Amino acid sequence: MATYAMTGGATGIGAAIKETLRKDGHTVIVADIKDADIIADLSNEEGRQAAIDGISTACAGKLDGFIACAGVATHVPNKQLIPAVNYFGTTELVDGLAELLASSKGSVLLISSNSAPMSTDSAFVELLLDADENAALAHVEGIDGQAAYSGSKQAVARWMRRNVNRFAQQGVRINAIAPGYTQTPMTQAVEESEEYGQAIRDFMASIPVGRPGQPEDMANAASFLLSNAASFICGSVIFVDGGHDAMLRPDQF
Secondary structure: OOEEEEEOOOOHHHHHHHHHHHHOOOEEEEEEOOOOOEEOOOOOHHHHHHHHHHHHHHOOOOOOEEEEOOOOOOOOOOOOHHHHHHHHHHHHHHHHOHHHHHHOOOEEEEEOOOOHHHOOOHHHHHHHHOOOHHHHHHHHOOOOHHHHHHHHHHHHHHHHHHHHHHHHOOOOEEEEEEEOOEOOHHHHHHHOOOOOHHHHHHHHHOOOOOOOEOHHHHHHHHHHHHOHHHOOOOOOEEEEOOOHHHHHOOOOO
């Protein structure tokens, strides 16, 4: 059985991934801001390093995979948390755990979003990809929450693809899932918000398969991509969204 580490395992998609892996007999070490094996705040450099150090100690030198699932949504009052957690809390942890993952020829799963292709602020995305956190945090104050969220998730996917060869040469596969609208405590708060609620409800109604996603849908995809059954899948972004991306971008793939 494998030893995995993850961020964001307390609720929602992360909790479903954690439970699915544990039911399959794997060990899962969770770093999160609450209800976790390692308590760490991924919105700042000190917290990210604490998560890396805690995971490194807890796994005792054996890390077969890492899932970067911690994230915040569009409605968060402090918009700076969106790039800080969603992007830097992902990329810095993957890099910080890279040596451990390489020693086990492990696999990495990132969480992007089917809103990533809808990003409207290319300057913000480029600041993220340039790893200019201070500038990105300043820039995000001037854009709305949706642009910040979609931009952070596009940057995660692009970072993954830019770095896939570096990791693959070390024996580490890295992929991402792009969830569509998924009913979790986080998205419920957005659904009920005055600013975004109606738009989200309209968005749900347009999902081709006729229902919103559930955390278990994402967990099943994650479990497959982390497993040896997906050993030739590397550098891919898998849309798990009930057909939404295909409907919205029929001629782009």
